[in-house]
Structure formats: structure tokens, C-alpha cells
Amino acid sequence: DAMVIQNPRYQVTQFGKPVTLSCSQTLNHNVMYWYQQKSSQAPKLLFHYYDKDFNNEADTPDNFQSRRPNTSFCFLDIRSPGLGDAAMYLCATSGLATYRGKGETQYFGPGTRLLVL
Amino acid sequence: DQQVKQNSPSLSVQEGRISILNCDYTNSMFDYFLWYKKYPAEGPTFLISISSIKDKNEDGRFTVFLNKSAKHLSLHIVPSQPGDSAVYFCAASANNQGGKLIFGQGTELSVKP
Numbered sequence: 001d002a003m004v005i006q007n008p009r010y011q012v013t014q015f016g017k018p019v020t021l022s023c024s025q026t027l028n029h030n031v032m033y034w035y036q037q038k039s040s041q042a043p044k045l046l047f048h049y050y051d052k053d054f055n056n057e058a059d060t061p062d063n064f065q066s067r068r069p070n071t072s073f074c075f076l077d078i079r080s081p082g083l084g085d086a087a088m089y090l091c092a093t094s095g096l097a098t099y100r101g102k103g104e105t106q107y108f109g110p111g112t113r114l115l116v117l
Numbered sequence: 118d119q120q121v122k123q124n125s126p127s128l129s130v131q132e133g134r135i136s137i138l139n140c141d142y143t144n145s146m147f148d149y150f151l152w153y154k155k156y157p158a159e160g161p162t163f164l165i166s167i168s169s170i171k172d173k174n175e176d177g178r179f180t181v182f183l184n185k186s187a188k189h190l191s192l193h194i195v196p197s198q199p200g201d202s203a204v205y206f207c208a209a210s211a212n213n214q215g216g217k218l219i220f221g222q223g224t225e226l227s228v229k230p
Binding site for chain 2: 004009031033040043044045048050092094105106107108109110111
């Protein structure tokens with residue numbers, strides 16, 4: 001089945017220790033998104049890739065970076081995690097129709113829950 | 118500045134009755150609205166959507182209503198089933214925004230047998 005896969009599902013890191021979360025997709029979608037969701041809050045878009053074009057949200061901290069080496073994979077790097085970065089990180093994908101505002105939807109992975117000690 | 122709001126963090130409904138989940142938005146540029154359902158330890162899954170050119174969209178037990186003048190949408194589930202118990206997120210997007218979704222905080226629905 002076509003899907004969005006996130007690894008690991010749970011990640012524990014130490015304060016200030018770099019961490020990488022990964023996302024892969026078998027949908028062959030052009031667009032990949034990373035969202036941060038803190039407890040009882042709305043998922044918040046951090047950035048997205050349209051193919052290899054990176055689009056950062058204006059309020060995404062510099063501490064958060066992303067890489068997309070190919071269509072299937074996208075990584076979220078947190079360079080120096082703080083306690084406030086503990087959250088669920090959701091990866092999503094969409095096709096061109098969604099990107100161009102023609103409806104459809106984004107497809108989400110199960111998320112990676114990050115704990116910072 | 119929260120552009121999409123779900124003011125009820127939780128809702129409890131008896132099995133077989135109607136569930137009504139509400140969502141308000143402030144940005145008049147939003148032209149597409151979606152509802153996602155999320156079970157614990159899973160990612161959000163798409164449920165139903167509506168374009169701003171419509172005021173109603175129906176899919177089986179699920180109906181979404183859009184009131185543009187009030188900047189309000191609602192999701193109706195009839196009849197509610199215990200398997201519908203989940204967190205429901207309302208989301209909105211605007212044209213030419215790269216498919217960016219703005220989410221509400223979610224409403225946790227509990228359907229009791």
C-alpha cells in the first residue's frame with residue numbers, strides 16, 4: 001500500500017544533542033511537509049519541499065533544518081534541541097493539485113514523538 | 118494569531134445520536150476546508166473536505182457545512198458510532214499557498230455505547 005512512513009516513532013534525545021527524524025513516501029508526491037504538534041495544540045507547519053525547492057515558514061526557528069535527497073525521503077534536523085522542542089513531528093505529502101490550491105488533501109505519516117531530556 | 122479555531126476541546130455523544138463538531142476561521146482568503154480524524158499513535162487521516170464555492174458536502178455518515186458569511190464550518194456525524202471516537206481537526210487552505218494547511222486545535226470526540 002502506498003503510504004507515508006516515519007522513523008523512529010519515538011525519539012529521546014538530550015538537551016543540545018542534534019537529532020534527525022526521517023520520513024519516506026511511496027506515493028511519488030512532489031510535495032513533502034513537516035509539521036510540529038505540541039500537546040493539545042494545532043499542528044503547525046515548519047517548512048515544505050516542492051521537489052527540491054525548500055520553503056521555510058517565516059516563524060520556524062533556525063534550529064530546525066530539512067533535507068530532501070530524493071523524491072522519496074525527507075529529513076528533519078534539529079541542531080540543538082531544547083526542552084521546548086519536545087513535540088510530535090508529523091510528515092505529510094501531497095500531489096501537485098493540492099500544491100496549486102486545487103483541493104485534494106495531504107497524506108500524513110504516523111508521526112515521531114520527540115522527548116528532550 | 119490563530120486563524121482556525123475549534124473552541125470545544127472535547128465532545129461526548131451517545132452511540133446512534135448526532136455528533137456536531139464546530140470550527141471557526143478568520144481569514145477570508147481561505148477557499149478550501151478539510152476535516153481530519155486522528156487516532157492515538159497515528160497520523161491524521163483525511164475525512165472530508167469542502168470548497169468555498171459550496172455550502173454542503175456529504176459522504177456517507179459525514180456531512181460538512183460551510184457558512185462563509187459567518188466564517189464557520191461544522192462536521193455532522195450521523196449516526197455516531199463508538200469507532201468514531203478520535204480527535205477531529207479542522208484545517209483550511211488558501212489558493213497559491215503551496216497547499217499549506219492551517220489547523221485548529223482539535224476536538225476530542227467520545228462516542229459512548
